[in-house]
Amino acid sequence: MKYRWYAIGVMFVIIVGIFFLSPSRQQSPQTVSVVASIYPYGFLAQAIGADDIVVSVIVPPGAEAHDFEPSPKDIAKLEEADVVIANGAGIEPWLDEVQKTRSRLQKPTLIMAPDAVDPHVWLDPNTMKRFAAILSDELSRVDPQRASVYAQRTVVLQKQLTALDARMKQTLSNCEYTSAIVAHDAFGYFGRAYDIKLIPIAGISHEDEPSAKKIAELIDLIRSNQIHAVYFESYADPTLSQTLVEETGVISLPLDPAETISDDDSATTNYLTIMEENRKQLQKGLVCQ
Numbered sequence: 233m234k235y236r237w238y239a240i241g242v243m244f245v246i247i248v249g250i251f252f253l254s255p256s257r258q259q260s261p262q263t264v265s266v267v268a269s270i271y272p273y274g275f276l277a278q279a280i281g282a283d284d285i286v287v288s289v290i291v292p293p294g295a296e297a298h299d300f301e302p303s304p305k306d307i308a309k310l311e312e313a314d315v316v317i318a319n320g321a322g323i324e325p326w327l328d329e330v331q332k333t334r335s336r337l338q339k340p341t342l343i344m345a346p347d348a349v350d351p352h353v354w355l356d357p358n359t360m361k362r363f364a365a366i367l368s369d370e371l372s373r374v375d376p377q378r379a380s381v382y383a384q385r386t387v388v389l390q391k392q393l394t395a396l397d398a399r400m401k402q403t404l405s406n407c408e409y410t411s412a413i414v415a416h417d418a419f420g421y422f423g424r425a426y427d428i429k430l431i432p433i434a435g436i437s438h439e440d441e442p443s444a445k446k447i448a449e450l451i452d453l454i455r456s457n458q459i460h461a462v463y464f465e466s467y468a469d470p471t472l473s474q475t476l477v478e479e480t481g482v483i484s485l486p487l488d489p490a491e492t493i494s495d496d497d498s499a500t501t502n503y504l505t506i507m508e509e510n511r512k513q514l515q516k517g518l519v520c521q
């Protein structure tokens with residue numbers, strides 16, 4: 233009898249010991265799920281959450297971001313996620329419905345630019361720094377045990393964004409040209425941040441095609457020697473930019489609005505490398521020192 237009580241006592245100590253020493257007890261009970269609407273927010277979440285969270289992006293690599301239609305499975309994922317991070321300003325036509333369901337479940341949705349007319353807010357690195365802080369706070373609210381690692385990674389990311397901004401300012405402050413033509417109206421915030429004018433062929437979305445009159449005006453502008461380069465995008469129809477290049481003989485270069493990432497290079501490419509490549513392409517096209 234005495235032996236039996238002793239054995240039970242030992243078992244109890246072992247079980248309690250396993251419970252207290254187990255690493256899973258020292259961490260949050262489950263992994264936080266984050267769903268981002270478009271690539272730039274997937275990048276932010278990955279940079280801040282790293283392996284401590286599970287991130288998915290609704291617009292998949294290689295797909296066009298404007299007016300993307302999520303599947304019923306995507307909608308379910310959005311409704312159930314611990315954190316949803318979206319842009320607003322019309323780039324996610326499905327957002328209102330998802331937000332309604334999430335409010336019913338008392339799950340907030342992070343919407344970074346709810347009132348903007350132009351959705352392309354992520355192209356200003358300083359705005360991304362602000363968004364990083366907002367996302368870090370939300371991750372810490374949902375998963376308070378990891379608050380300090382989220383905060384540390386946010387500081388690292390913000391330093392990288394500050395460095396990107398400084399390089400961009402330095403490059404773009406001393407150029408022969410201050411204007412260029414771009415495929416669609418994605419670079420408004422970017423242009424204002426660096427005091428350059430990136431005049432679009434198409435509108436806010438790729439579908440807003442220009443009139444013949446607009447094309448004629450762009451050709452006149454190039455011929456008046458104010459433009460040295462026409463930028464194209466991987467996800468836009470190249471016909472109109474090719475027409476401008478053929479008509480005027482200006483140079484043609486790529487510029488990436490970082491709305492989505494290509495399937496082939498998703499392992500080596502991220503928001504920071506895309507923006508760095510944009511800086512080099514702008515240096516060529518605006519003839520900067």
Ligand SMILES: [Zn+2]
Pocket residue numbers: 298352416417418436437438489491
């Ligand atoms: Zn766009």
